[in-house]
Amino acid sequence: MSSIQLKIENNIAYITLNRPEVFNSFNREMALQLQDIFDDCKTNDDVRAIVLTGKGKAFCAGQDLKEVTSPEHNPGFKKILEEHYNPIVLKIRHIEKPIIAAVNGVAAGAGANIALACDIVLAHEKASFIQAFSLIGLIPDSGGTFFLPRLIGFQKASALAMLGEKIPAQEAEKLGMVYKVIPDEVFQEEVQKTAIKLANMPTKALGFIKQLLNQSLTNNLESQLDLESKLQIEAAQTDDYAEGVSAFIEKRKPVFKGK
Template sequence: MSNSILLKIENNIAYITLNRPEVFNSFNREMALSLQSVFDDCEKNDAVRAMVLTGNGKAFCAGQDLKEVTSPELNPGFKKILEEHYNPIILRIRNIEKPIIGAINGVAAGAGANIALACDVVIADEKVSFIQAFSLIGLIPDSAGTFFLPRLIGFQKASALAMLGDKVSAEEAERLGMIYKYVPSDAFSETVQKTASKMANMPTKALGLIKKTLNQSLTNDLENQLALESKHQIEAAGTEDYAEGVAAFIEKRQPNFKGK
């Protein structure tokens, strides 16, 4: 793993930090591939039951490092950038059957904004802004921005933000339903930690099945979604954590979930 991604695993939580603060954690090829590798490792690691994705320094992520794409020597080209960098990152975030919390500590722009929106639960510092910055340099939203944004906030608002490139404050993002919530700066770290700790101690298999079921709801019709709910509910009911949850409810005690 390169220094562009930091990983700390503690109390069943993987803290994944984008670490190019000198360029506001903008992505180059090395960082994009390293993030994919870290996600893969965390997916396979049974000790990891929740993940936190955040940024080091003043920004969460400013999107693509434009110096890379304007360098004759370094530029991988947009085909590689999308097909080998951002698309695989988004697919990993959505397909890993563990909860991923987007802890948005600073500005999230371009691909950085859309990576944030792909997370399962997004908590933002009150000073954060989200920017669909693509149109401002003659591009279109990528990293699933055109997929998630209209589903989160509606077609008209998404169209305006994508075309105009307006900044959206953390407070406005919560009001629109773009994110789960924003919190004051002095409570941000504690809120993220408490949320991650709660999720790391919940029934991990059930959370993964919730994620799978919600993913397919984005394209399923009602009949197929009901059938999928039945399938995944039966699977959840066969887990050790379900048995523990029912026993704890009957015995009027706190459950001790193991993620199995």
């Protein structure tokens, strides 16, 4: 059985972490497979939005600790970070298409931070987030120390990273960690509805927005304004911009093609 399931439908790639027996924790096989899928989604013109979720009760419990304690199969933390998690986080941020993290259950350790690296986080009402690293003598990785303080502030991020407290979805929403909490009975429907909306929007413009938000994390104001100007000029040259303006003038719904 594949450790990841992939379905492409209506210009949406649904990626499901598929190791429910271990709460979708990562081993080397799953980490490398996810990278390959992201690479395919990046270049596949039929994919205009991506949904990342987990099979069963968990989104992702982070690293499979059996792998790192195995005398025969332990890749070591250097390889795990440099070949597994760091490339995954970078691919999430560099794919110029919107990525939804549909957090269906617990998101712990690297699993939590991979979710936070996505563009939009939709959380099931029973989902939870935990920076579990300090509880076993480790430090947050997978971009946790980068994204978390920017999402919720330095003080809260410091406390969650050090104390390793589990944060329920509702509190995560209040903190600004996730975009929206969705009730159980409509979770799949709302995730699909959001993904369909994104897949039918101007894909290049969404990619430019993603570029700008990435750069805003390190740019000064002058550099950011320059980049906005550059990308706005590029956006104005796309077919989708022409369609959007025509539809507005003609008072009709635009039909964007991601070009």
